[in-house]
Amino acid sequence: MSAIIRMEGVSFTYDGPQPKTALQGVSLSIEQGEFVAIVGRNGSGKSTLAKHFNAILTPTSGEVWVDGISTKDEASLFAIRQTVGMVFQNPDNQIVATVVEEDVAFGPENLGVPPAEIRRRIDQALAQVRMSEYALHPPHLLSGGQKQRVAIAGVLAMQPRVLVLDESTAMLDPVGRKEVMETVLRLNRAKGMTVVLITHHMDEAVQAQRVIVLDEGRVVLQGTNREVFAQGERLQALGLDVPQVTSLAKSLKQAGLDVPTDILTVEEMVSHLCRLLSKT
Numbered sequence: 001m002s003a004i005i006r007m008e009g010v011s012f013t014y015d016g017p018q019p020k021t022a023l024q025g026v027s028l029s030i031e032q033g034e035f036v037a038i039v040g041r042n043g044s045g046k047s048t049l050a051k052h053f054n055a056i057l058t059p060t061s062g063e064v065w066v067d068g069i070s071t072k073d074e075a076s077l078f079a080i081r082q083t084v085g086m087v088f089q090n091p092d093n094q095i096v097a098t099v100v101e102e103d104v105a106f107g108p109e110n111l112g113v114p115p116a117e118i119r120r121r122i123d124q125a126l127a128q129v130r131m132s133e134y135a136l137h138p139p140h141l142l143s144g145g146q147k148q149r150v151a152i153a154g155v156l157a158m159q160p161r162v163l164v165l166d167e168s169t170a171m172l173d174p175v176g177r178k179e180v181m182e183t184v185l186r187l188n189r190a191k192g193m194t195v196v197l198i199t200h201h202m203d204e205a206v207q208a209q210r211v212i213v214l215d216e217g218r219v220v221l222q223g224t225n226r227e228v229f230a231q232g233e234r235l236q237a238l239g240l241d242v243p244q245v246t247s248l249a250k251s252l253k254q255a256g257l258d259v260p261t262d263i264l265t266v267e268e269m270v271s272h273l274c275r276l277l278s279k280t
């Protein structure tokens, strides 16, 4: 594996009458094909970090490389923005056209992609988010989850190598959240798309291979999903929840049942409980 995004010692301060340092000495890398979650309480610097991934912001000090190119290299801004596609929180702010497929076409049109190739990309992108049958629908009649999938299709049509989602499920109902999560998981597993998911839902973060925790602009904890979520008390001190099933595992263990305390999914819990039952 090689890093598609790498940052070294990145600090960032928002200018203004009261300057605000939002990132302090952040070093991390995102490998190609990885699914990484970034979590942290409100104001911990997640969005500021995400904006460094595609040069919407550039560091006050330190450096960010996208596919080996420094984001300070202004001549490469276009290439960087094309490599890293961003999906934001509010789907209504990201949809610009009155017909779904025109919306998906918007990005590649701006890139100067020829019409026949745009047609091919629209069809492919809508298929990837399972929205093909809505190609000719007006976006404003779609559900939140469907709109967010159209927004993802619009990014996919520009053929990025990394998909960054900044709280893109925050405004969705549970059904919409599940649709978006299924979509990004499928893109990662079936297409090898590198995914960076910023979320405050821990049940989403557990689905990533690796989790990075931010607090006050610093990386305070990172590791595999299992390593990070096994640290329940640490996470709570950082203002984060532990997935329900992980805290249940801990309670069962304390009550004397032989279950591991780093269980992450309901399926794992079920299989451990079945194993215990079959022994009795």
Ligand code: ADP
Pocket: 014, 016, 020, 021, 022, 040, 041, 042, 043, 044, 045, 046, 047, 048, 049
């Ligand atoms: P998160 O996404 O984790 O909630 P942000 O990156 O949005 O965190 O914000 C990090 C810190 O930077 C917060 O203290 C926030 O108030 C501040 N901040 C964010 N955007 C701006 C801005 N445009 N100007 C000044 N301060 C900002």
Ligand code: MG
Pocket: 046, 047, 048, 167
């Ligand atoms: Mg944010």
